[in-house]
Amino acid sequence: MTYSYLQSSTYGKDNVKFLKVIKDSKDNKNHEIMECNVQVLLTGQLETSYTEANNKVIVPTDTVKNTILILAKKNNIETTEKFAALLALHFTNKYNHITGATVKIIQQKWNKYHQHSFIHGGAEEKIVELFYKQENPLEYKLVTSLKGLTVLKSTNSMFYDYNVCDYTTLQPTKDRILSTDILMKIEFDSSKLGSLEDISKGSKNLTFDSIFDSSKATTLTIFKEENSASVQATMYNMATKILQDNELVKFVTYELPNKHYILFNLEWFDGEKNENELFYPASDPNGLIKCTVGRN
Numbered sequence: 001m002t003y004s005y006l007q008s009s010t011y012g013k014d015n016v017k018f019l020k021v022i023k024d025s026k027d028n029k030n031h032e033i034m035e036c037n038v039q040v041l042l043t044g045q046l047e048t049s050y051t052e053a054n055n056k057v058i059v060p061t062d063t064v065k066n067t068i069l070i071l072a073k074k075n076n077i078e079t080t081e082k083f084a085a086l087l088a089l090h091f092t093n094k095y096n097h098i099t100g101a102t103v104k105i106i107q108q109k110w111n112k113y114h115q116h117s118f119i120h121g122g123a124e125e126k127i128v129e130l131f132y133k134q135e136n137p138l139e140y141k142l143v144t145s146l147k148g149l150t151v152l153k154s155t156n157s158m159f160y161d162y163n164v165c166d167y168t169t170l171q172p173t174k175d176r177i178l179s180t181d182i183l184m185k186i187e188f189d190s191s192k193l194g195s196l197e198d199i200s201k202g203s204k205n206l207t208f209d210s211i212f213d214s215s216k217a218t219t220l221t222i223f224k225e226e227n228s229a230s231v232q233a234t235m236y237n238m239a240t241k242i243l244q245d246n247e248l249v250k251f252v253t254y255e256l257p258n259k260h261y262i263l264f265n266l267e268w269f270d271g272e273k274n275e276n277e278l279f280y281p282a283s284d285p286n287g288l289i290k291c292t293v294g295r296n
């Protein structure tokens, strides 16, 4: 009997960054770019590397880094979903004792304004996460997220009729600022999407792009059009519409900070009225509202 046991483990490389220039032909300077930050973590018969100092089973994290770069160079990686599938299949197929991979790819937003010139899209990112186990190849989990898109509406947001008790100071309002940094996660239904092999060949690239674009558009459309009753109600409506429009989506998750803008009281200045015109941007604290919505 030994004193301890390995309860769980995984390892790999994080923050493997690259910029890929995609050229449609050698002489033509019409380019596309992808700037990515990749994390690959592996699982399998690796226990003895922890418990018996057996390095024989360790595929070095340096090799993991090299593999990410070589696969990025040698393959068409039009979507990060496809690239994640390629990576997960590579590691689990190449090494007998590696039976699982978790891949996370953060892609920066670059907007093309000319054939080979681009404007950075700020904090906005697309994040793909793939959780794959060789023993259940069709039950992988694939989640594509939109992160860091900051929005604000200057009217058509309300918050009233909430729980009131002896701790309440908040005043009800039918007209306030609503602002958030959008984190939207789309979990695909792997039973409808098909095998990772298919995804790794690029057959679902158009599907991934169109679902991501339409989910982002729905988020922005409902944000601007709805007279919001609360962050909770608005995010639920967004998620429901995304599920209605996209059969291949299983769950939609939002994590939205409620970034408060507080009306300045200017009454002290000769009764100056402030009709939702001048606000104080409160950096903290902020509300934080999360929900995951599935299909009935």
Ligand SMILES: O=c1[nH]c(=O)c2[nH]c(=O)[nH]c2[nH]1
Pocket (backbone or CB within 6 Å): 159, 170, 229, 230, 231, 232, 258, 287
């Ligand atoms: O949309 C909102 N949801 C809340 O839960 C909440 N709480 C709060 O103080 N303001 C708001 N606004």
